[in-house]
Amino acid sequence: MNDRPAASPLSSSRVLVLALTATIVVLGLGVVLVVIGRSGTAAAGRPRVNALANSDDDCVSCHRHATPGIVQQFGFSRMAAAEVECVDCHEVAEDYAGAVEHEGTYVLREPTTAMCESCHHAEVAQYNQSRHGLPAYVAYAGAEGLSPELLAGYEAIPEGGFRPDRMRNALFAMEGDEITRFACRSCHDIGKPAADGSVGQCSKCHLRHEFSLEQVRKPETCNACHIGPDHPQYEIYQESPHGIAYHTGGYRWNWEAEPGTLTPEDFPAPTCAICHLSGFGAAGTTHDVGERLTWYLFAPISERRPAWQDNRVRMQSVCSECHNANFIDDFYQAADAATERVNEWVRESDRIIAPLRRRGLLTAEPFDEPIDFVHFEAWHHWGRTAKFGIWMQGADYVQWHGIYELLADLAELRELVADKLGTR
Template sequence: MHSKFYKILLLVGLGSVVGVILLLQMYRFAVGPQGVEISFPTLSQVSLTSSPENAQCIECHQNESPGILDQYHDGKHSQRGVQCLDCHKPLEGQEKMTTVHYEVQMVAAPTPNNYAQCHDEAVHEFSISAHAAKSWYPVVGAEDFTKEELAKYHLLGEDGKPLNNGKPNVIRDVIGKDASALSCEACHGIGKKNDDGSFGDCRACHLGHDFSIEQARQPETCGQCHLGPDHPQMEIYNESAHGTYYAANKEKFNLGAPTGTLTTKDFPSPTCTTCHMSGIGDIEPTHNVSERLKWNLAPPIATIRADGRQNRQTMESICLNCHAQGTIDEHMTQAEKIIDLTNENVRKGQSIVNELRTIGLLPGSTMSTPIEYLEFELWHHEGRRARFGAIMSGADYVNWHGIYEQEKALVEIKAEAEEMKKD
């Protein structure tokens, strides 16, 4: 009797184990992150519960563009039941963007207005950041903006007129629209104006259809745009102690930690988002990448932002998770001396070039003589590099790519000006 009972108990136990294994495998192949690795079409939580239109989206794209579905099944949207048309369904004001795709009305490229249905706070923070309208303005000037938008996004000068006289960055005119489309606009398009009146593209950082927070937190994602001769934050980060630690210990980072819960255990060294966006300690997360910055380092003459001193306190609260206040104060004091030096050098170069214009030795059109390129790069390249290097601890960019290059350029500008005066 006991033997029979134990046999039944053993069979029930084995059956339970097998059942659990089968359930785990079903999860793995259906909605788990490994589901995309199998060879036959996968089913997400969405496809199991979706409307006929959404089911058709999944069925068709599984055959026509499976890469999209692979990413989608791997992401949290799919796992949490967010359906295709939750993002791609047209909203009021998106009539110009709406197309009929297999008898279904949709917007091919959702805008922040679509995402605001679920992420309204993040969209608002993004909209007032330098990644939105302020990013788009330099490549198009005022032509894409209404008067109300220029005022709303602080694109008017103290005189009430559009910044830079409403013109795009001078280099955009030098290289032309075709070159700009695949260069300047490729990065500044993160803030491009959409046909529904919104500005920006969330997919610039949350790439693909998985919209991974882990991906957005990696420095390499920011490095898509923040690199090169005029804003080499990626290169500076890589040579800094922060970047070196990250590169050597990437496996220690919990890049997928839930928003608002980050500690130094998750991020033992900061990535770009740790300092500029993430919530850590008592600091709340934000999608406004300018919210923690004291200085505006990009213009010819670097200036302190309107809320700059308060912003610095917020940034230092993040630094204090790893550094002593004395260390922070010493670094920032030295960095601001470099910023002042770059401003001084830029003013010297501007003074020489402006004198040549005043006495009529420079033509009316800009960027048509060597000395104008030297003066432009004095701030747009060398000045910025030294400033970013100083703040982010990139010694090579402070000196050899920064102050040294400025000093060299000033010698060349002076010599060029003297030759022009002789002629």
């Protein structure tokens, strides 16, 4: 027998009190939710909703168990909300280059830019025009292995014309595959051709599977590659007033703002993306990271780019959202002059070793004696670093990691040359 007391029937007055209390609670909760909703939208831009929570898609149903992380991340993406599906990026025909058989169909392990291109034509076209495309790959692999179509594509890139220095390919060859897989290639494969003939890897910046705007707009994304003694753009940014503003106040910025509509209200100071890619002021969103650059700063001796005047106008239109015209003109004049000054010192390093070249006193092998390294580092590390510091406001990198080291290398070169010539 059930000896628990039967629930006593509620008296009508208690029902009334309960109903009133419930109404008040519901109304109150409503107000709280609206408030949270508002401030949540202001801070985070978009509400986080898992669009795949109730999905019965085949891939999703099984991958919820096979790879829960991937389904979870894609569920929160803007693309899942727009009903883009796993198959849109992954599924291909049986005879597609790189296809692997999987659960009764064929998939790509790493979707290529050809998959993205069907929906994001403009982004892929811009990317292909940039040095993040084929030039990044040719920088280590050389152009010899490219198919005729790829070679034609490479040669058509306006900003790609700068030919890579042979010495650096030599370093790639010297170090060998075991190492370069984890070194050159892990950064430069951002421009690697895939088996289907398309170029590049969007997920080097857009970490899958959330493809979040906040993540890709933050400077840490560029930090994967734009760091170190030869291109310390991230370190320079950190010590610039722009980077300081980011590190001290960035948590309040509007990271998920709609692309193409960004203003200083969303971003009171620029990140790498704002200056180089984002639509900001009169500059439109672009995946061609060379589109706003005046100089080939990475080169031993910097020269102006073919379309430098248009590029400069685009970059300056970003600056002018926050700085006035005189400020920007003064800055560009001073930075142009400083760039030419660094060029002079690099020419000096060439002049110092010229007598050895003339007399055949340098071995033909690259990087086989100390003087090769000193001569290389003078421009590749210190000359470049100084130039990047000048243009992106990193005084310490212009001075102590830049010009000072360059001057020290010039002194060392003079001594090494004198030793070889027997004039010391």
